[in-house]
Amino acid sequence: MDINYQHIKVIGFDADDTLWVNETYFREAEDEIQRLLSKYETPNKIDQELFKMEMKNLPLYGYGVKAFILSMVEVALELSNYNVSNKTIEAILNIGKNMLEKPVELLDGVEDVLSVLSKKYRLILATKGDLLDQERKLEKSGLTKYFHHIEVLSDKQERNYSNLLSHLDIKPSEFLMIGNSLKSDVLPLVNINAHAIHIPFHTTWAHETVSKKETNGKTYKTISGLREVLNLLD
Structure with a gap:
């Protein structure tokens, strides 16, 4: 043409x-949160719920790493029935901070x-x-x-x-x-x-x-x- x-x-x-490079870091973060929440759900279910949460939050938070961090925290709370540890929440926040500090x-x-x-x-x-x-x-x-x-x-x-x-x-x-x-x-x-x-x-x-x-x-x-x-x- x-x-x-x-x-x-x-x-x-x-x-x-x-x-x-950008999207690669989001895929790596998704792998990490699947590992962190593995006691609560399967990797596929975690991935599905995280995407649904991102879409739900998009009108409120917009795009970017910070919005992604908030969605990860919300998914951790929901999938754990609000039993997720403070240590795991801290680990999720650190995933986001590491993304923001990538070269x-x-x-x-x-x-x-x-x-x-x-x-x-x-x-x-x-x-x-x-x-x-x-x-x-x-x-x-x-x-x-x-x-x-x-x-x-x-x-x-x-x-x-x-x-x-x-x-x-x-x-x-x-x-x-x-x-x-x-x-x-x-x-x-x-x-x-x-x-x-x-x-x-x-x-x-x-x-x-x-x-x-x-x-x-x-x-x-x-x-x-x-x-x-x-x-x-x-």
Whole structure:
């Protein structure tokens, strides 16, 4: 499928699992809480209940590690019939703290690609999650210098992107979004007549999965790595 990118003036990037590793740490945390709560339930049941709790809390807590910590604590209380020990609760809190203190591991080619593109395009970072955590990761990454604007969104739906583009005076036809999530980084942009490139990460949060029906008839590119963007925009 040939897509014409010659009118692109601004490129937006997702952060987590597009520029640096993120979801891997959540999977590791899930393994840890399954171990901590193994006396109360099976790993599969714990995983299911944790996801349900995250979805229940999403309107209240939003996205990010802190929301995840609160959901883990609530699941521990419920699955143990409120008999979980203080020591286990402390261990769960430490899982979250360790996640927040993880080093930022850039994905292959990130800095090279940003360096090249920033010379020709206006680059913005459009991510969701906890503001403090995302600011911390961005600072650790050393990538701040490449971005004209940084936006931490409460969510990534069509209205969020439309508001952002309007605020920055960007025409949808001149905007390209690059990210790992079809649900958050691709389909909302296609639906507002902007462009999008999908770069799948090896693991995806269940909340971010979409059906084939949702992608039918949608025009976007899927590539295997960020370096391929340079060939598409050449």
